[in-house]
Structure formats: C-alpha cells, structure tokens
Amino acid sequence: MDVSVDCVVFGFDNDTLKVLLIEQKQPDTVHLKTQKAVPGDLVLDNESLDEAAKRILQELTSLKGIYLKQFHAFGDPNRVRGLKDQQWLRTFRVNPERRVLTIGYYSLVKLSEFKPKAASFAGKTYWVDVYNIPSLAFDHNEIVHKALLMLRHELMADHIGFELLPEKFTLSQLQKLYEIILDKKLDKRNFRKNILRTETVTALEEKQQGVLHKPAQLFTKK
Amino acid sequence: MDVSVDCVVFGFDNDTLKVLLIEQKQPDTVHLKTQKAVPGDLVLDNESLDEAAKRILQELTSLKGIYLKQFHAFGDPNRVRGLKDQQWLRTFRVNPERRVLTIGYYSLVKLSEFKPKAASFAGKTYWVDVYNIPSLAFDHNEIVHKALLMLRHELMADHIGFELLPEKFTLSQLQKLYEIILDKKLDKRNFRKNILRTETVTALEEKQQGVLHKPAQLFTKK
DNA sequence: GATACTTCGTGTGATAAATACACTTTCAAA
DNA sequence: TTTGAAAGTGTATTTATCACACGAAGTATC
Secondary structure (H helix, E strand, O other), X not given: OEEEEEEEEEXXXXXXXXXXXXXXXOOOOOOOOOOEEOOEEEOOOOOOHHHHHHHHHHHHEOOOOOEEEXXXXXXXXOOOOXXXXXXXXXXXXXXXXXXXXXXXXXXXXXXXXXXXXXXXXXXXXXXXXXXXXXXXXOOHHHHHHHHHHHHHHHHHHHOOHHHHOOOOEOHHHHHHHHHHHHOOOOOHHHHHHHXXXXXXXXXXXEEOOOOOOOOOEEEEEO | OEEEEEEEEEEEOOOOEEEXXXXXXXXXXXXXXXXXXXXXXXXXXXXXXXXXXXXXXXXHEOOOOOEEEEEEEEOOOOOOOOHHHHHHHHHHOOOOOOOEEEEXXXXXXXXXXXXXXXXXOOOOEEEEEOOOOOOOOOOHHHHHHHHHHHHHHHHHHHOOHHHHOXXXXXXXXXXXXXXXXXXXXXXXXXXXXXXXXXXXXXXXXEEOOOOOOOOOEEEEEO
C-alpha cells in the first residue's frame, strides 16, 4: 500500500477562513482536465509522517515553524473513485493501481506572511473560503470537512487561534477569527474575559496604527 | 509500505482497567523468545481501516457491535527497533524489511461478556492492568499510553463509560470506572448529578440482586 | 426481632464560570 | 468641532462546580 500525507492548510484574511488548494499538476503532453486538491504527497522511505507533512508545506512556501497537527487516517479502499482521479494516478504514479492510504494533517499559517514559492512543485495555488469549497480531487472534500471539525474542537480546547493571525493582533481580530471558525457570533465582553483568563495571549505596550478610529491594544501569544 | 491496525482493547473488571495483550505467535520450528503485544494485523487488500480493526477484534472473540475508535497513526520509520521485533518480522512477514505504518484503534468491551475464541489466531491472551503494563513488542507501550490519554478525553467529552460495563449497571459501578480511568477520586453526589444531567443513561425499574446490603438501582445506556 | 454491617441515595451552601446586555472613550477625517 | 467607527469596560442573572454528612434499605447473625 502507498501512504501519503494530505495537508489542509488554513489561513485567515480578517474576513474569511481559507483553505489552500493546488491545481493538480498536468502532464506536458496530453491535456488532462485538472482538479483542485489539498496539497499532499507520498511519504518517503525514511521519513516520519510529521516530517512528510512538514516537507509538503515547505514545498509550497518557505515558512518555518508552522503549526501542524495530525488529525485522521483515511483508509477506505475505494477512496479514489473518480475517473479523473484514476486518470491522474495513471499519469503520475509509478503504481497507479496501488491503494493509497492518506494521513490527514491540518496546519495553521499566518496568511500575512505566506508567500507561495516561485517554483512550487504544484503549480497554481488558491486560497478558497472554507465554507465554499469546490468539488475536489479524491476524497479531499471529506478530508477538509473533517479537518474543520477537528480545528473547531482544538480551538475551543487549546486556544490556538493566534496561529492564524500576525504576530501582533487585536482582540477584535481574534474574536472575529473565533466567530468565523466556530460559525457563530460571540459577545465581545465575554470573549475578552475568557481569552484573558486562559492567559494564552499577553498585551503589548503598543497600539494599532493607521486605522481611522480608536486604535486597539495589540496582543501577542504568550 | 505495509499498513497495519493495532487495537488497544480496554476492559473493566469492577476493580481495574485492563488492556488485552496477546502472546506473539511462535514458529513451530525455532524457539523464539516471545513478547506480548497489542492485537493487530496487516490491513488486507480490500478492507477499510475500520473493517480491519473489526476483523482483528473478531479473531479474538465473537463479540459483535463493539465500540471502536481510531485515535492515531504511528508512522515513525524507526518504530520497530528492537532485536526481537526484527527477528519476529523475519519469521512471520513476507517482507520483513518493509516499513510498517500502524493505525491505532481503541475499543471498549464488556469484560463480563468477553470470551476469547478457542482457536484464536494469536495464542494466549492476557488482561493486564493498564497501570502496570509490561514491556511490549514494537512501539506498543507508546500506543497503549496514547490510547489511554485519548480514552480519558473521550470519556469526559462523550460519556462512553458504560461501554465497558454490563448492560445493566449501578451508578456506583460507573463512578468507580470513571475514577479508575481518570485516576482520581470523585464525589458521589456530584458525580450522580453530572451523569444524570447528561442523560446518557436511564434508570431501569429494577434493582441489584444478591448483594448483602441495600440493593442499588440499575441503569442502562439511553 | 434486635443488632450489626454495608452500601445506597440524597440536599445545601459557597464559589466560580457562563451568559446577557449598553454606554462612554479615543482616535482620524472632514 | 463635529462625525464616524471601533475600542474598551461592569453588573446582574443564571448555571456549573465543588465541598461536605447522614438516614434509609437491605442481609446476616445472634
């Protein structure tokens, strides 16, 4: 069996929660109708799963120290059913008939700092609203959906939200992030009480600049 | 790469939380020093991961409808380091050098109903106190440890404890189970308030029998 | 049938967390 | 100086959490 890692990369642009998709690579010769997919690759011979996930991320961007979490193994023998998927496998895989198990990871990147690598192995990349994902290759829609559920869970339990924000952020930005991930409105005062109680962030001696209203206190992760 | 499923089977005997271990099978010819391990097997060609886990359980017992949950993929390329492990692989695996990824599941069985199958593929089975596990084959100590952490988590979140108890149980039994899994004492009155509030169990019109004290109300899962 | 033994089953007050809710402050721009 | 826009803050209510002790109901024994 082949084993791959697929990485659901989340980013946040102050307005929507996005997922990074790549255009599947095309052969130079034939024209193949491409699909979008979550970045992923086969695990190499001497590589742990975590290392594979890290490598895949670094093939897309040069960021280091990105938040990465394994969340589920997808092993249905029929997870590759689509015609296009099989065509693609026949074109790009040494053993196209071989069953592929994939380990799902999700990662949180600061969109502000994200620069896709020029010569990215994967060709074009897209940031797509997580609540409006097109039909993807393989079982990637299911993978993204499950990643979102797990992210919600972990956001509540471990307050990792700031991983999606710039180093310095305001509590309003953080609140908006929570609201969008959890898909519900939160009360401002209660939200602040909660976040400050968890002590996952600390106030800086610094304020927002260049806004046309009262500038907010900046925070950073503790 | 080969893919296996390893199943951490939990059972509860009213006193201790136990894990099911098997004696690794031996070749008929040579004498190999055996080790204990968590039941597991390679995933078959046309089998999903969940199906593989189910099959492994059913090779040990004839119980159906057992609670099963995937909890983590263990993919370190060096997860099989021990000499004995490599010896064992050379004896029993078609491709002993091949790297093995394993998907960890845990399952909850009613010890009262558990009868190991006569001709179990795995030879002898043992129920071992989860807090006193001997040194196991491969990375199985790590797998068991992580399974316990995940079980604790899920016990708190989803109140699945009764899966380890007979159909009919008293709240005291349930409380003891919680205390042992979470490894801390709980207050009786508060515990009962909590459990009843979650509405995961319902009272039967029936009482405990054959005890030499006031018989307790029996409950069952809702 | 009285007594001893064992576990069952229950309530209250104190403290902490969750929720609902609205107005003043501070800055930039016009 | 006025306006617009988001920042920042407090209180009362409800709900959970926690600590804590005793009478009730059954069995066994004498």
